[in-house]
Amino acid sequence: MKSGFTPPIGKILQINGQCISLIGNDIDTDRIIPARFLKCVNFDSLGESVFEDDRKTLKGSHPFDLEKNKNATILIVNSNFGCGSSREHAPQALMRWGIKGIIGESFADIFYSNCVAIGIPCFTLPKKSIQQIQKYIDQKFLYLEINLKNSLVKSKDLNFTLEIKESSRKMFLSGEWDATSTLLKNKNLIENKFNDLPYLKFNNHFF
Amino acid sequence: MSQDTLFDKVWDLHKVSSLPGGSDQIFIGLHLIHEVTSPQAFGALRDKNLKVKFPNRTVATVDHIVPTDNQTRPFKDNLAEQMISTLEKNCLQHKIKFFNIGSGNQGIVHVVAPELGLTQPGMTIACGDSHTSTHGAFGSIAFGIGTSQVRDVLATQTIAMNKLKVRQIWCENNLSNGVYAKDLVLHIINKLGVKAGVGFAYEFAGPAINALSMEERMTICNMSIEGGARCGYINPDEKTFSYIKNKLCAPKNDHWEKALTWWKSLKSDEDSIYDDVIKIDASKIEPTVTWGITPGQSIGINQKIPLLDELCPNDKLVAEEAYEYMSFKPGQSIKDFPVEVCFIGSCTNGRISDLRVAAKVLKDKKVSKNVKAFVVPGSEKVATEAKNEGLDQIFKDSGFQWREPGCSMCLAMNSDKLIGNQVSASSSNRNFKGRQGSPSGRTLLMSPAMVAAAAINGKVSDVREFIN
Numbered sequence: 001m002k003s004g005f006t007p008p009i010g011k012i013l014q015i016n017g018q019c020i021s022l023i024g025n026d027i028d029t030d031r032i033i034p035a036r037f038l039k040c041v042n043f044d045s046l047g048e049s050v051f052e053d054d055r056k057t058l059k060g061s062h063p064f065d066l067e068k069n070k071n072a073t074i075l076i077v078n079s080n081f082g083c084g085s086s087r088e089h090a091p092q093a094l095m096r097w098g099i100k101g102i103i104g105e106s107f108a109d110i111f112y113s114n115c116v117a118i119g120i121p122c123f124t125l126p127k128k129s130i131q132q133i134q135k136y137i138d139q140k141f142l143y144l145e146i147n148l149k150n151s152l153v154k155s156k157d158l159n160f161t162l163e164i165k166e167s168s169r170k171m172f173l174s175g176e177w178d179a180t181s182t183l184l185k186n187k188n189l190i191e192n193k194f195n196d197l198p199y200l201k202f203n204n205h206f207f
Numbered sequence: 208m209s210q211d212t213l214f215d216k217v218w219d220l221h222k223v224s225s226l227p228g229g230s231d232q233i234f235i236g237l238h239l240i241h242e243v244t245s246p247q248a249f250g251a252l253r254d255k256n257l258k259v260k261f262p263n264r265t266v267a268t269v270d271h272i273v274p275t276d277n278q279t280r281p282f283k284d285n286l287a288e289q290m291i292s293t294l295e296k297n298c299l300q301h302k303i304k305f306f307n308i309g310s311g312n313q314g315i316v317h318v319v320a321p322e323l324g325l326t327q328p329g330m331t332i333a334c335g336d337s338h339t340s341t342h343g344a345f346g347s348i349a350f351g352i353g354t355s356q357v358r359d360v361l362a363t364q365t366i367a368m369n370k371l372k373v374r375q376i377w378c379e380n381n382l383s384n385g386v387y388a389k390d391l392v393l394h395i396i397n398k399l400g401v402k403a404g405v406g407f408a409y410e411f412a413g414p415a416i417n418a419l420s421m422e423e424r425m426t427i428c429n430m431s432i433e434g435g436a437r438c439g440y441i442n443p444d445e446k447t448f449s450y451i452k453n454k455l456c457a458p459k460n461d462h463w464e465k466a467l468t469w470w471k472s473l474k475s476d477e478d479s480i481y482d483d484v485i486k487i488d489a490s491k492i493e494p495t496v497t498w499g500i501t502p503g504q505s506i507g508i509n510q511k512i513p514l515l516d517e518l519c520p521n522d523k524l525v526a527e528e529a530y531e532y533m534s535f536k537p538g539q540s541i542k543d544f545p546v547e548v549c550f551i552g553s554c555t556n557g558r559i560s561d562l563r564v565a566a567k568v569l570k571d572k573k574v575s576k577n578v579k580a581f582v583v584p585g586s587e588k589v590a591t592e593a594k595n596e597g598l599d600q601i602f603k604d605s606g607f608q609w610r611e612p613g614c615s616m617c618l619a620m621n622s623d624k625l626i627g628n629q630v631s632a633s634s635s636n637r638n639f640k641g642r643q644g645s646p647s648g649r650t651l652l653m654s655p656a657m658v659a660a661a662a663i664n665g666k667v668s669d670v671r672e673f674i675n
Contacts, residue, residue, distance in 0.1 A: 030639045030642050031640055038243050053640070054640075080401060080435065086352060109436075110337055179359055183365050184363055190223055193223050194364070200236070202458040202469075
């Protein structure tokens with residue numbers, strides 16, 4: 001785990017950093033953080049266990065173990081990344097290892113919303129572009145500057161326009177990705193809904 | 208005339224507001240919590256100095272970490288003990304109803320809520336667990352959430368979410384003898400792929416679905432997430448209503464009549480507009496077994512593991528990874544492949560009807576001496592019912608170990624784990640690398656009846672040879 005981890009707070013306008021590539025489709029959250037590490041009551045020590053089993057199998061040659069990647073912050077993945085379990089421990093482990101943004105062909109639904117909820121923007125690109133980036137990283141160091149305002153990504157050699165859900169982009173730009181305070185603003189509407197829902201009238205007290 | 212799906216109707220009913228970013232604020236009618244994904248959410252409430260908004264809309268149980276051999280407190284595993292006691296403290300402090308071990312109602316959260324009558328048509332249901340989709344079997348809109356969203360539900364009873372599209376999966380004809388809901392859902396995931404459901408809710412419909420019992424419908428909706436769909440549901444019918452009737456938390460007397468009237472009004476309109484419709488012929492499905500490392504990599508019992516050339520380009524990368532991890536050769540038969548561990552249980556197939564089907568296969572038979580076999584009932588209620596019917600004795604007589612309720616080796620957060628590269632025949636839902644507790648363990652997913660057949664023969668077998 002990187003020392004001095006601080007979670008993101010407020011508006012996220014820009015992500016700059018070195019890229020790390022992880023090749024494979026359908027990489028599930030059990031692989032990102034195996035279930036035995038879920039035996040915890042906080043997320044603090046998850047960073048060091050990210051991809052634990054895959055890393056052990058590859059004995060030092062996993063991208064997350066390579067010396068050249070130790071300061072990487074932008075993860076490049078293929079399709080259906082983060083499928084499986086809803087464990088937020090998966091993006092929390094990635095974030096605590098040092099990942100601040102992810103670019104992939106596609107993401108599983110719950111993983112994607114967990115990333116939004118903890119302040120990790122996930123962008124998509126077509127398969128060909130992802131493969132081009134992954135090939136590039138294989139040869140050279142890739143540093144990207146991602147601007148969330150226009151979704152443009154810049155580097156020395158590569159230029160792409162990233163895709164991101166408009167609702168997510170707006171939440172990162174306004175800082176409302178940390179949704180609790182936004183949701184709390186509608187206190188009266190929530191009370192009204194509670195009083196109006198038909199089934200709460202015949203289920204008003206469970207016990 | 209209205210052309211809304213049940214999903215549209217329930218979503219619109221629960222919509223609190225449109226949020227500035229374009230997502231919706233959705234009210235959650237029933238919130239279920241357990242020990243793994245809730246402690247950090249309660250911690251966040253404390254950090255933000257917030258209270259639980261509607262404590263009686265949240266219900267807790269303990270399932271993922273519970274040992275299934277010796278449940279005496281404190282648990283031998285200190286971390287597991289810490290997690291259950293944290294949940295106990297949080298529920299006590301926030302006045303949340305907690306079904307603890309020994310209450311008679313503890314068990315896997317997705318088994319417990321339906322059997323208590325908490326799960327009802329037309330509700331929105333959320334839980335920090337991806338298999339929350341199970342509850343859609345009752346015509347509720349139910350989905351898994353992460354811990355930050357658990358925090359949001361506790362604090363506001365709402366979450367921010369984008370509305371899903373709806374794909375109808377129309378299942379024609381009926382399943383043949385020896386073919387079960389598990390085979391149907393594995394087949395659907397294989398046909399559509401593990402990411403086809405991203406951005407969708409799945410509506411399961413058609414004669415094959417109508418014919419299923421409520422517990423079988425739960426098996427189908429449970430594995431929606433394995434097809435990438437966060438939410439899966441079935442329009443409620445008479446079977447739904449009679450399953451709920453007289454359950455502990457079901458509406459009673461006048462309330463029952465009111466509930467029934469409302470529930471009967473809840474279904475997709477006849478000419479609903481779907482974003483996509485897929486047709487499946489249920490009569491053509493064989494007992495189905497996974498051979499790979501995603502739940503989409505499955506074949507019928509008499510089929511061969513696909514050659515690379517037979518797969519579409521997008522599936523090749525993960526197929527190559529699967530051949531290597533599972534040590535299968537392309538073109539090899541799955542039938543007769545030796546298994547070392549047999550597990551019956553989980554939120555997919557740990558209910559009383561699952562145990563009945565497996566016990567029927569096992570009656571007067573013995574588990575192969577090369578196999579370690581164990582059955583973990585989905586809940587204390589399931590265990591009691593099974594004992595009343597003498598099923599526990601049938602399992603024990605055959606050589607199965609009879610355990611206490613919990614999630615157990617579905618995800619191996621307790622001491623039930625594969626060792627080394629053992630092969631398991633498992634009635635659970637995920638065959639991911641390392642899923643069952645060993646980084647090189649290999650999982651073959653199948654129906655509980657097929658697990659029972661595999662246990663007897665010590666190898667993957669066709670259960671139809673036992674029941675016909």
